[in-house]
Amino acid sequence: MNDYVVEANAVEKTLGRGAGEVHALRGIDLSLRPGELTLLMGPSGSGKTTLLLVLGCMLTPTSGSVTVCGTSISNADKEALAKIRREHVGFVFQSYHLFPTLTATQNVQLALDIRGEHGKRAAQKSREALAMVGLEQKMDSLPGGLSGGEQQRVAIARALVANPSVVLADEPTGALDGNNGQSIMRILADTAHGRERAVLVVTHDPRVIPYADRIIEIEDGLIVQERPGETDRPRMPKAVPFRA
Amino acid sequence: MSLVLTLASRNLFHDRLRFVATMVGIVFSVVLVMVQMGLFLGFGRMVTTMIDHASADLWILPKGAKCFEDPSLIDVKLRDRVATMDGVSSAVPLVIGFSDWRLESGELTPVFIVGADLRDGSLQPFNVVDGNVQALTQGANVAVDRSYFDRLGISGVGSTAEIRGRKVRVVAVTDGIRSFATTPYVFVDLKNARNYTGTPRDRASSVLVRLKSDADREKALSEIRAQAGDAEVLTSDDFRSRSRSFWLFGTGAGAALFAGALLGVIVGTVIVAQTLYSSTKDHLNEFATLRAMGSSNGYIYTVIIYQALINAVIGFAIAAGIGSIVVQMTAKSALPIVVTPWLMAALFALTVVMCVASGIGAIIRVVRIDPATVFMR
Structure with missing residues (x-):
């Protein structure tokens, strides 16, 4: 048994039909390991968001295989995909996607509520998750009363509170200034290294490169380069061979 | 939460x-x-208030009578035959019908006469708030509801008016006996009801039957039906249901x-x-x-x-x-x-x-x- 939490083999994904058909992914091999922060970089239209959606169990591959924590998603229906996401995946979105009418604590608690964890214990876990991202003083604030960086930290707490095996972050620093962006990346790096989670960050932002253990570049639906990051942590062995 | x-x-x-x-x-x-x-x-x-307040187990009615206010008549001799049957406690004729009420001012207004023998197994004024119901048996006396005082041009017990040219006096007042047709109910005794509605002495609108407490109801009902001839015999529940059905759905x-x-x-x-x-x-x-x-x-x-x-x-x-x-x-x-x-x-x-x-x-x-x-x- 290997230690990968996400494994994608020869993944192809075709979007649209007929004249509008687009081969968004053209044979992707990629694995994500616990304790590693991986950056997925590439120009617009390169297929990185499609890859994120496939790895995040929101799309199934047209061909090839994807397993998340040992469960194949190839033939899963929508509810089965939702179950895999619920049990194993945490998401961080560029636009935060917090619920504007719920407090920070309630936003985080939602991630537990949909898993069937309710009551005081869930509220306590949510407060602990907010404290972990440095928001002890903002637990009862509504998202409208928080800065962009604080909102993103709430979103990270929401993604982490249920202890997912893998965290997928889509441009988490895209809407933030330099300081807030660094703060968010530090939390994500701590999540990978301190909590032994697999973290995949899709980004355009070169400022996040210093936090990466591994950098994967994608173009036209293909991985064109995979290289170690620039952290001074001991490198883990390469998950997959370079594929041009 | x-x-x-x-x-x-x-x-x-x-x-x-x-x-x-x-x-x-x-x-x-x-x-x-x-x-x-x-x-x-x-x-x-x-529409069933009179049926609800009548002290009767069975109603003998003109065949096909759709409701309490049905103007058809039956032969009153039927009452004598039924009254002597096994299981019957009482059989009381009831006479109803429209009549004219003349106010002291001379103005006429329609009223609905309800006349019964004021014995057990009958239909008497209910919710009486003033006066004496037993006084209805003495002369041309009537009972009316106080909600119709203005319409009838009266002020309470002791007031007088005319029904079909005959002078009447109010001896009892009720509360809440209102007619859905807005025509005031006027309670009188059986004899006066015939006079006010023009009902012949050998006819009645219906006969209200009370059964003895130990009577076999089904047997009594079947025996009375056998004697009824052209009339129809209904239990109170059946008559209530038919009356409600007619007014609510027939109309x-x-x-x-x-x-x-x-x-x-x-x-x-x-x-x-x-x-x-x-x-x-x-x-x-x-x-x-x-x-x-x-x-x-x-x-x-x-x-x-x-x-x-x-x-x-x-x-x-x-x-x-x-x-x-x-x-x-x-x-x-x-x-x-x-x-x-x-x-x-x-x-x-x-x-x-x-x-x-x-x-x-x-x-x-x-x-x-x-x-x-x-x-x-």
Whole structure:
């Protein structure tokens, strides 16, 4: 048994039909390991968001295989995909996607509520998750009363509170200034290294490169380069061979 | 409060204008249905009030008589045959019919005469608030309801007027015996009733039969039916049911009330469906986020159903308050709106069903959500 939490083999994904058909992914091999922060970089239209959606169990591959924590998603229906996401995946979105009418604590608690964890214990876990991202003083604030960086930290707490095996972050620093962006990346790096989670960050932002253990570049639906990051942590062995 | 309920309530209360519009729709709908069904019940009670207050186990009626006010007549000799049968305690003829009441001012107004022998097993004035019912047997005396004082031009016990040119005196006053046809009931004794309605001595409108307490009811009913000839014998329950059925459905009055109630349900459902759908559409991004986080469709349906239930509970509470005011206001009217605990329970159930059914459109919209959209925004 290997230690990968996400494994994608020869993944192809075709979007649209007929004249509008687009081969968004053209044979992707990629694995994500616990304790590693991986950056997925590439120009617009390169297929990185499609890859994120496939790895995040929101799309199934047209061909090839994807397993998340040992469960194949190839033939899963929508509810089965939702179950895999619920049990194993945490998401961080560029636009935060917090619920504007719920407090920070309630936003985080939602991630537990949909898993069937309710009551005081869930509220306590949510407060602990907010404290972990440095928001002890903002637990009862509504998202409208928080800065962009604080909102993103709430979103990270929401993604982490249920202890997912893998965290997928889509441009988490895209809407933030330099300081807030660094703060968010530090939390994500701590999540990978301190909590032994697999973290995949899709980004355009070169400022996040210093936090990466591994950098994967994608173009036209293909991985064109995979290289170690620039952290001074001991490198883990390469998950997959370079594929041009 | 559970988080899903919190989310549902915040979704609803976030847009106050839309919430108010929803409440107006629900309250309008529920009050309309309550009034229509309350009128239905009130009408149903009013048309059987005489049957309800008659002390009779069986009614011998002209064949095919549709209601208490049916003007057909039967042979009164039937009463003598029935009175001597086994199991019969009493058999009392009843004479009813329209007549003219002349006020002291000379003005004429129609009245409905109810005349019976004031013995056991009969129909006497009820809810008496003044005077003496036994005085009806002494001369040309009458009992009337106080709600008709103005119409009849009288002021209470001791007042006088004329019926069919014969002078009468009020000796008893009742409260709440109102006619749905707005023609005042006037209680008199049997002999006077014949005079006032022009009913021959060998005829009667019906015969009220009381059975002995130890009588075999089925056997007695069957034996009386065998003797009835052209007349018809009904139990009080059967006569009540037939009378109600005639006035409510034979005349179309009940259908009109039901149509009004149905209209209320349709209007309410459409308004709630529209506001719930637009609320859901406004929160699609949040529902997509929930879906992206891995929530089941069931969880999202629960949020929408809770929204519908909150609408139902608050809307019903407001409607019930308004309805109780309407009920009080009509209590003394010609046609009071009657709201029973069962009607309230049924209305609450209807409100819940209406609101939950209204959520179907929203649920269908949510089912089509693609969670991947949260990555595109």
